[in-house]
Amino acid sequence: xxxxxxxxxxxxxxxxxxxxxxxxxxxxxxxxxxxxxxxxxxxxxxxxxxxxxxxxxxxxxxxxxxxxxxxxxxxxxxxxxxxxxxxxxxxxxxxxxxxxxxxxxxxxxxxxxxxxxxxxxxxxxxxxxxxxxxxxxxxxxxxxxxxxxxxxxxxxxxxxxxxxxxxxxxxxxxxxxxxxxxxxxxxxxxxxxxxxxxxxxxxxxxxxxxxxxxxxxxxxxxxxxxxxxxxxxxxxxxxxxxxxxxxxxxxxxxxxxxxxxxxxxxxxxxxxxxxxxxxxxxxxxxxxxxxxxxxxxxxxxxxxxxxxxxxxxxxxxxxxxxxxxxxxxxxxxxxxxxxxxxxxxxxxxxxxxxxxxxxxxxxxxxxxxxxxxxxxxxxxxxxxxxxxxxxxxxxxxxxxxxxxxxxxxxxxxxxxxxxxxxxxxxxxxxxxxxxxxxxxxxxxxxxxxxxxxxxxxxxxxxxxxxxxxxxxxxxxxxxxxxxxxxxxxxxxxxxxxxxxxxxxxxxxxxxxxxxxxxxxxxxxxxxxxxxxxxxxxxxxxxxxxxxxxxxxxxxxxxxxxxxxxxxxxxxxxxxxxxxxxxxxxxxxxxxxxxxxxxxxxxxxxxxxxxxxxxxxxxxxxxxxxxxxxxxxxxxxxxxxxxxxxxxxxxxxxxxxxxxxxxxxxxxxxxxxxxxxxxxxxxxxxxxxxxxxxxxxxxxxxxxxxxxxxxxxxxxxxxxxxxxxxxxxxxxxxxxxxxxxxxxxxxxxxxxxxxxxxxxxxxxxxxxxxxxxxxxxxxxxxxxxxxxxxxxxxxxxxxxxxxxxxxxxxxxxxxxxxxxxxxxxxxxxxxxxxxxxxxxxxxxxxxxxxxxxxxxxxxxxxxxxxxxxxxxxxxxxxxxxxx
Amino acid sequence: xxxxxxxxxxxxxxxxxxxxxxxxxxxxxxxxxxxxxxxxxxxxxxxxxxxxxxxxxxxxxxxxxxxxxxxxxxxxxxxxxxxxxxxxxxxx
Numbered sequence: 001x002x003x004x005x006x007x008x009x010x011x012x013x014x015x016x017x018x019x020x021x022x023x024x025x026x027x028x029x030x031x032x033x034x035x036x037x038x039x040x041x042x043x044x045x046x047x048x049x050x051x052x053x054x055x056x057x058x059x060x061x062x063x064x065x066x067x068x069x070x071x072x073x074x075x076x077x078x079x080x081x082x083x084x085x086x087x088x089x090x091x092x093x094x095x096x097x098x099x100x101x102x103x104x105x106x107x108x109x110x111x112x113x114x115x116x117x118x119x120x121x122x123x124x125x126x127x128x129x130x131x132x133x134x135x136x137x138x139x140x141x142x143x144x145x146x147x148x149x150x151x152x153x154x155x156x157x158x159x160x161x162x163x164x165x166x167x168x169x170x171x172x173x174x175x176x177x178x179x180x181x182x183x184x185x186x187x188x189x190x191x192x193x194x195x196x197x198x199x200x201x202x203x204x205x206x207x208x209x210x211x212x213x214x215x216x217x218x219x220x221x222x223x224x225x226x227x228x229x230x231x232x233x234x235x236x237x238x239x240x241x242x243x244x245x246x247x248x249x250x251x252x253x254x255x256x257x258x259x260x261x262x263x264x265x266x267x268x269x270x271x272x273x274x275x276x277x278x279x280x281x282x283x284x285x286x287x288x289x290x291x292x293x294x295x296x297x298x299x300x301x302x303x304x305x306x307x308x309x310x311x312x313x314x315x316x317x318x319x320x321x322x323x324x325x326x327x328x329x330x331x332x333x334x335x336x337x338x339x340x341x342x343x344x345x346x347x348x349x350x351x352x353x354x355x356x357x358x359x360x361x362x363x364x365x366x367x368x369x370x371x372x373x374x375x376x377x378x379x380x381x382x383x384x385x386x387x388x389x390x391x392x393x394x395x396x397x398x399x400x401x402x403x404x405x406x407x408x409x410x411x412x413x414x415x416x417x418x419x420x421x422x423x424x425x426x427x428x429x430x431x432x433x434x435x436x437x438x439x440x441x442x443x444x445x446x447x448x449x450x451x452x453x454x455x456x457x458x459x460x461x462x463x464x465x466x467x468x469x470x471x472x473x474x475x476x477x478x479x480x481x482x483x484x485x486x487x488x489x490x491x492x493x494x495x496x497x498x499x500x501x502x503x504x505x506x507x508x509x510x511x512x513x514x515x516x517x518x519x520x521x522x523x524x525x526x527x528x529x530x531x532x533x534x535x536x537x538x539x540x541x542x543x544x545x546x547x548x549x550x551x552x553x554x555x556x557x558x559x560x561x562x563x564x565x566x567x568x569x570x571x572x573x574x575x576x577x578x579x580x581x582x583x584x585x586x587x588x589x590x591x592x593x594x595x596x597x598x599x600x601x602x603x604x605x606x607x608x609x610x611x612x613x614x615x616x617x618x619x620x621x622x623x624x625x626x627x628x629x630x631x632x633x634x635x636x637x638x639x640x641x642x643x644x645x646x647x648x649x650x651x652x653x654x655x656x657x658x659x660x661x662x663x664x665x666x667x668x669x670x671x672x673x674x675x676x677x678x679x680x681x682x683x684x685x686x687x688x689x690x691x692x693x694x695x696x697x698x699x700x701x702x703x704x705x706x707x708x709x710x711x712x713x714x715x716x717x718x719x720x721x722x723x724x725x726x727x728x729x730x731x732x733x734x735x736x737x738x739x740x741x742x743x744x745x746x747x748x749x750x751x752x753x754x755x756x757x758x759x760x761x762x763x764x765x766x767x768x769x770x771x772x773x774x775x776x777x778x779x780x781x782x783x784x785x786x787x788x789x790x791x792x793x794x795x796x797x798x799x800x801x802x803x804x805x806x807x808x809x810x811x812x813x814x815x816x817x818x819x820x821x822x823x824x825x826x827x828x829x830x831x832x833x834x835x836x837x838x839x840x841x842x843x844x845x846x847x848x849x850x851x852x853x854x855x856x857x858x859x860x861x862x863x864x865x866x867x868x869x870x871x872x873x874x875x876x877x878x879x880x881x882x
Numbered sequence: 883x884x885x886x887x888x889x890x891x892x893x894x895x896x897x898x899x900x901x902x903x904x905x906x907x908x909x910x911x912x913x914x915x916x917x918x919x920x921x922x923x924x925x926x927x928x929x930x931x932x933x934x935x936x937x938x939x940x941x942x943x944x945x946x947x948x949x950x951x952x953x954x955x956x957x958x959x960x961x962x963x964x965x966x967x968x969x970x971x972x973x974x
Contacts, residue, residue, distance in 0.1 A: 025931045028963035032925045032956050112963065171928045193965075 008183050016187050020113060022172035023140035024193045027112040029170040030138040035093040041135050041167040042084065048163040049080035049128045049156075056124035056159075059152035064120050066307030071248035075125035075422075082413040082420040083132055087440050092137050096446070103451035108444045110138040111195040115188045117209070119201040121251035121307060121346060122422055123149035124156040126200055129422040131160035135169060137443040142194075143176045144185055146201060150176075182208075189214060196443075200423050210431060217442055218432055219423040222253045222376030223344040224406050225368035227361050227391055228269060229382035230262040236403070237381035238272040241350070244405030246326050250347045251307040254377040254399065254410030254424060257344055258332070258351040258368045260361045266354045270329070277326040278350075279310070285319050286330040290340035292317045293349060299337055301345050310348040335367035344372055358387055362394055369395050374429025379406040398425055398435030412437050455763045456577070459671040459716050460626050462606050467635035467705055469697065472596060474634065475503040480539035480592070483510045484532055486552045487543040488517035491598055496639055500543055500596065511535050517544070519620075520551035520612040522566075528555035529562075532591070542595045542630070543639075545651075546602030549595045550610040553628045560587040566612075570621045572837060583625040595630035598639040600690075600703040601651025601738060603658065603711020605633035622837075629715070635708045637701040645691060648703075649806045650738030652687040655679065655707040656802075657741040661720035662713035663777060664752055664770040665841040666762035672717035673773075677780055679710035684781055684798065688805050720842035721833075722748040725854055728832035732825055733817060742808040746796050747857040749774060753792040756844040770843035800862065811861025822859055829855055889949075893919040899926070903933030907940045914946040917973070921952025931964050938969035949973050 008016070049056075057072035091097075097106040114134060118126045123145060134141045145153030154176040161174040177184060185205075189197055189212035197216040199209035206218035228237055245256045261269050270280050281289060293305045293313060305313055310328050314321040321328070328349045335342040341351040355361035369378060378397040382388050392400050401409035404416060412418035423438035434442065466474040483504060487497055497512055504510055513531050515524050532540065532555060542552030557564055561584035573579035595605035604610075608626045643651075659679035662672055682702045689699035725748070726740035735743075753771040775791035778784075783798050785791035800810070809815055812822060830851045833839075839846055846854075892906050906916060923930075941948045949971040953961070961967040 025928055025964050028960045029925075029927055029931065031963055032960050 008187060012184070013187070016184060016191075019142050019175050019177070020188070020191050020193050022175060023113040023142050026170040026172035027110065027138070027140040030140065030173065031110055033093065033138055033168075035091060037168055038093060038136055038138060039088070041164050041169050042087070042132060044167050045132055045135060045160055045163045046080045046084040048159055049132075050077055052156075052159050053077045053080070056128075056152060056156050059155055060124050060149065063152050064123065064149050064307070066121060067248040067251050068246075072125070075122060075248060076128055078411060078414070078420065079125035079129040079422055080132065082411075083129055086413060086420050087132065087136050090136070090440060092440055092444060096444075103453045105449040105451075107447040107449060108137070109447050111443060111445060112139065113194050114139050114141045114196045114198055114443065115185075115191075115194045116141050116143050117185070117197070117199040117201050117205045118143060118145045118149070118153055120146040120149045121253070122200075122248075123153045126422045127153050127156040128160065130198065131157065131164070131174060133440050133443050135164055135173070136440050139195075139443055140170075140173045141175075141198075142188060143174065144180055144188070145176065147180070150179070186212075198423070198438075198443075206431065217423060217425070217434070217438055219425060219438065220253075220430055220432075221344050221372060222257075222424070222426070222430075223342075223368055223371055223373030224254060224257045224377045224379060224397075225365035225373065225395065226256045226259040226379040226406065227365050227382065227387075228259055228261045228265070229358070229361070229380065229384060229387050230264045231383040231387075232265075232381035232403070233383070234265060234269055234272060238269060238276060240381070240403075240405040242273070242276055242278065242327055244407045244409070245350050246310070246348050247405070247407050249307045249309060250345065250349075250407075252407035252411070253344070253346065254401075255346070255407035256350060256379060256405075257373070258335070258342055258353060258364075260353045260355050260364045260368075262358075262361060263354055263356050270352075273327070273329055277322075277324060278329050279314065279319075279321040279325045279327070281319070281328060281330045283331075286332065286341065288319065289313075289317055289328065289330055289349060293345065293347070294340035294343060296340070299340065299343060301343065301347070305345075305347045305349075308347050313347060313349065335364060335371050342368060342371055358390075362391060365391065366394055369397065373397070375426030375432065375435060376424060376430055377401065377406055377410045379404075379409070396427070396429045398427055398430075399437070410437075452763060457667070457669050457671075457764065458577075459669065460608070460629065461712050461715070462630050462633045464631070465606065465633045465635065465708065467708065468701060469637055471634050471636040472500060472638070473503050474632075475500065475541070475594065476505055478539060478592065478594065478632070479505060480508045482535045482537045483508050483539040483541060484528075484535055484537040485510060485512045485541045485543055486528060486548060486555065487512065487514060488548055489514055490517060491543055491548075491639075494642060496543060496598060499638065500541060504541075508539075509535075511537075515548065515551055517547060519547050520554065522612060522614045522616070522621075524551060525554045525558060525612060528552070529558045532556075532559040532589070537591055539592045539594065542593065542605075543598065545597065545599035546604040546611075549597065549602075549604035549630070550612065552593060552595065553604075553610040553630070554612055554623065556591055556593050557583075557623075557628065559591060560584075560589050562588060566621055566623065567614075569623055569625070573624075574840060576624065576626075583627045585627075592632065593630040594632040594634060596634040596636065596639060597704070597707070599643060599647060599651045600640050600700070600707040601654040603655070603707050603714075605630055605635065606708055606711045607715045609715075633708065635704050637697065637704045640700050640704050641695060641697070643694070643700075645694065646736075648687075648691050648694065649742075649808060650736045651707065652683060652690065652703060652738070653742040653745070653803070653806070653808065654738035655703070655710045656683040656687070656799075657722050657726075657738075657745055658714040658719060659683065659706075659710035660745070660749065660777070661722055661842070662710065662717040664773045664843045665714075665717040665720060666760050666765065666843055667717045667841050668773070669717065669764070672713045675709045675713035676717070677777065679706045679713060680777055681780055682706035682709070684802060688802065691806050718841035719838045720748070720752070721839040721844070721846050721851075721854070723838035724833045724836035724842075724846075725851065725858070727836050727838065728829050729812075729855070729858075731832070732829060733815070735815065739808060742803050742806075743810070743812055743858045743861075744854065745803070746799050747854050749792070749796050749799060751850070751854055752842065752844050757847055757850065758845040760841075760843055760845040762843070768843070812855075812859040813861065817859075819859070822855075826852060826855065889915040889917050891917050891919065894923050896923055899923055900929035900933045903930065903937050907933070907937045910937070910940050910944055910946050912944040912946065914941075914944065915949070916941070916946060917949045917951055919951050920954075920957065921974075923957060924954065926957050926960055931966065934961070934966055934970075938966065942969070947971065 053076035413420035421437035425434035427435035730740035778791035
């Protein structure tokens, strides 16, 4: 284990610090360069590398005694020309990508100082490649070449450095560690000014890089399986494999290691290999080879064999082969320690396996892949797309090369359109953080500049709404083969059903299903659905208040889409456009839902919501989807003229709460505001009239319209914390919804109008506007006041006065709930109110402690509406929306 | 009792930055206050960085105060990356 430099001499530390300082300064200066500046430097570097390709290859061969001169020269050319071809037009400074439709811009930020380890197998090509990437991305690099390839690497660095500086790169942009030790590497890997370690090399170097705690690109060994499937072009496959495995004597870690061959073609393939210069080992030779070129203790290849010629290896092992033998092919019968040649062999020795089926072949490839090759490279030769796809599915490799040579294919840019590289990311399987072919983008911090986006909004309402006295007569316009009226007993008794029937065309068969006047139960829904099936209904008329209309919505859903799972559809969501559970779109039956409301509050005739209970399981199911919205709404005041006073108040206050909450919701829009504001105005004007003079047709009509209009607003903007508090409180103490809303309403207005402890994210609004919206409402109602604060206070006061006039209980205490009882209930109340989805659109994000405070305010009741003097007029109409 | 010294001004032009910084460093006296006008310097190179390093070193040794004026943000960022920004005061 390296000691992070603790054992280094002061002199050595000073030397290393000097390198880092130099690189840091170079990187700092480089940060000022433009794209044009770096591109002006890169091109001559590439040309210099091309010019010196053979020279550097020769140096590498002389020093390392590994590989093939000609191939190393080609590698140097690929590392310069092909890499340049990829990077030359790539923006790497400033804005590198733009997505105007998403409001996103990506910008490049250099890393600074990169500490780079380079391998013995591809020494100069790796240096050339990394130098070009570094300049293109404005980074400085300290190189630490493999000790046995130091001279050729330092020469490559020198050539690149001199060319770069000559064309404008800062001094010190590349340095090369002189005769280094593992302690030097450890010191630099842990240095605070080193931004990234790019370790291309053996497993030790990669592990050290990743263990340093620094961001690292560690690219290590592989073990490439090849599947030679029976449909493959065998002539091409055999040449490709030989080309690849003998390229630079097999030193590229992506080169083929074990070829799995289908039984049907096995003999033919071997014959072709032999014809083209491969030696097929017999059992004894295979055993001898495995014993010699693989270290029996570690199970890894012997270093002395790396990059040597096949004939030399054979001679060393004691095998007799033809002098020009290109490749030693060793048949194996399995993968693992008992089959030593099934591991990575960076020399021209290839294991082969005879598979009896596709299944067996794929399994052996998976075994090879898992024997040291995870995340690296795999190859398949086949013309069967299904097999190719299956191979891609089961093999874990960053590069899956199809019908081309593994090593040259993986390098990219020659046989395919992959990014040219000399560093193969191996993903987590190989202990890396990328499976990419390492490229310029890995040498950059990519910054994403995201502009505020205007969220898409919506405004959805039923197709048709008929309103005012006798609007029910519009039923004549809806032909039907079979109509089912769903209603409750009381409405039938007072003649509302008959009033409806009279308006249905006489030829239409009409049946009536009576359901209890309560929140619908699953059993009731099922019965209704059975009736719809029995009568083959194509039209449903829901005549009633919220409960009846909600029941009809759910019956329609189940009738049209029997597969709908109500419990699943009730899954919570934050944004209806991004919800996880989608409502069914396939329908086995089609029906028209006409909702005729008989109360002026819930507005269920136009909302996309439905609530039911499942008594058996003791749960409440709330469904929300625009597909639930009735097709037709009839808002005819004749059905509310006889509404009792209590119901008039409860539903009227519910309507007011809908409108007020929709008005300040974070989903409010000019579309919903127009409805919310109008509804508020109508309620303040006509609710007292409807309450005090129930037979006043004008008041009833306007309140009936107000309920529908408010519902249109909250169907699209949702409600808020008032509803969350009222739901929990009403459920716990059995208080009617409207009444529960009334108890909370003044307190919630005051709460939302004050500075929030926590703001609610609201991309469509500029700043916090709830108080301004309340002030706008106060203006609309003509309440007076000069400042926003005064106007809000006046709105609170007007709301309190309205509630007083309606004789609504004004405190929870007035309901006869003792303080002790309320205190005992408080933990559950606060929890349930917080769990309620209603507040998610509230302008102020409530803390649980604030919900508790609101409950206690409602318990105490009055005392909010003391106006304060502050006479400076303020405009409130501005800045409501982005 | 000490007397406050009058600040010395040094205006840098893009072609003389390294040399000017060296001269300024040589003239720096204990307790001096030097203001270096950078507004005409659009980019810095290793020579400038070395000059600033030496100037900072000298100022620290002589308890002198060096203020860089009118540094553009690209140069300022380069000074940050070179770990030099913390060794100077900045104005404008």
